[in-house]
Amino acid sequence: MMVQIIKTSVYFPPEVETASDLEGKTGIPEQVIKEKFGLYEKHVADSSEHAADMAIKAAKPLMEVVDPLDIDVIIYYGSPYKEYQVWSCATKIQHELGAKNAYAFEMMNVSSCFPIALKVAKDMLTADKNIRNILLAGGCKESQIIDYENPRSRFMFNFADGGAAALISRSEGEFEILDSFIKTDGSFYDDIKVPAGGSVLPASHETVDDRLHSIDVKDPADMKERLDPVSVPNFVQVVKEAVKRSGYKTEDIKLLLPLHTKKSMFRQLLDGLDLTEEEAIYLDHHGHMSALDPCVGLNFSSQKDLKKGDIVVAVSAGTGYTWAATTLKKR
Incomplete structure (x- = not known):
C-alpha cells in the first residue's frame, strides 16, 4: 500500500521586507544579508x-481537490507561536474549511515538524483503514517574535510568515511517502526559547518591561560552540538514513528540500550529500517559516524537472534540538 502526497499549496502575506529593510533594522549591510545570510x-x-x-488560506485550494467532508484528519504542524496560548489552531482550521467529519489535533516540534508530520500521516493511513484523507496544515508568524534590539537573537531576522498545506491519501498523487529518520539531542533543550509567558515566568508588567516575550538565545557563544560540530553532520545523517531505509542510496537524491539557513550551512549540507545548489530548493526570497520550509520547497519543486521515480528528501531541524528527514518518490 502506498501513502501519497496528493497535492501541496502555499500562502504568503502580501507585505514584503527586503534585505535593504532589514539592514535598517539590524545594521547589517544589505549585501551581507543577501550573500552571507542568503536572504x-x-x-x-x-x-x-x-x-x-x-x-487556512494555504489549505483552501486543496478543497478543490478533495471534498472537505471527505477529510478524516487534520493535523496542524506549524509554528507554536500562534493566536493564543493553551489554544488549538487545528479546531479553527477544521471549522473554517468545513471539514465537519474530520478530527483535528496539533503536532509541535518547532522547525523540524514537517518531515515528522509526513511520517505520522503515513503511519496513520497505514494502520487505520478507516482513514482516507489527512490534511497537514501549518502557519507561521514568527517574524513577530524577533527583538531587533536584542543582540543575542536579532540574527534570527530570517524568520518569516506564511502558510503551507499538504493533502495525504492512498490515492494517486504527486509523491509517494517512503521512510523517515529522526534524531534528537536534548542537551540543547534550554538554549532557545521565549522566556516569559509560560508557567515558569508568567506574563507580568516586569516581563513586558524587560522584553522577555520575544525569542531569546541563552548564551549564543556557548550554543554555537556545542552546536556547530554536530549540526551539519546530524543533517547529513538523517538524510542518508532516511534514504537508506527507503531502499535507496544518497546518490539517488534528485532534490533536497531543507529549511532556510545561512548560505554557508546550506552549502555545507549540500557538500556532505554531494549535491549541487541546483539539486535543492533554497528559500532566499521567503526566509525561514518554522516547520513550513520543506513543504514550501515541495510546492516549489514543480519548477524543477522531476521525473517519475525521482527521489526527493524533506529535511529540517528544530530547536531543542531535533533533526528529521523523510524520503519522497515522484509519481
Whole structure:
C-alpha cells in the first residue's frame, strides 16, 4: 500500500521586507544579508493575519481537490507561536474549511515538524483503514517574535510568515511517502526559547518591561560552540538514513528540500550529500517559516524537472534540538 502526497499549496502575506529593510533594522549591510545570510526578502503578516489564518488560506485550494467532508484528519504542524496560548489552531482550521467529519489535533516540534508530520500521516493511513484523507496544515508568524534590539537573537531576522498545506491519501498523487529518520539531542533543550509567558515566568508588567516575550538565545557563544560540530553532520545523517531505509542510496537524491539557513550551512549540507545548489530548493526570497520550509520547497519543486521515480528528501531541524528527514518518490 502506498501513502501519497496528493497535492501541496502555499500562502504568503502580501507585505514584503527586503534585505535593504532589514539592514535598517539590524545594521547589517544589505549585501551581507543577501550573500552571507542568503536572504533577499521575506513575507511578513500584518495585524489581521495569524498562524491559523495563514494555514487556512494555504489549505483552501486543496478543497478543490478533495471534498472537505471527505477529510478524516487534520493535523496542524506549524509554528507554536500562534493566536493564543493553551489554544488549538487545528479546531479553527477544521471549522473554517468545513471539514465537519474530520478530527483535528496539533503536532509541535518547532522547525523540524514537517518531515515528522509526513511520517505520522503515513503511519496513520497505514494502520487505520478507516482513514482516507489527512490534511497537514501549518502557519507561521514568527517574524513577530524577533527583538531587533536584542543582540543575542536579532540574527534570527530570517524568520518569516506564511502558510503551507499538504493533502495525504492512498490515492494517486504527486509523491509517494517512503521512510523517515529522526534524531534528537536534548542537551540543547534550554538554549532557545521565549522566556516569559509560560508557567515558569508568567506574563507580568516586569516581563513586558524587560522584553522577555520575544525569542531569546541563552548564551549564543556557548550554543554555537556545542552546536556547530554536530549540526551539519546530524543533517547529513538523517538524510542518508532516511534514504537508506527507503531502499535507496544518497546518490539517488534528485532534490533536497531543507529549511532556510545561512548560505554557508546550506552549502555545507549540500557538500556532505554531494549535491549541487541546483539539486535543492533554497528559500532566499521567503526566509525561514518554522516547520513550513520543506513543504514550501515541495510546492516549489514543480519548477524543477522531476521525473517519475525521482527521489526527493524533506529535511529540517528544530530547536531543542531535533533533526528529521523523510524520503519522497515522484509519481
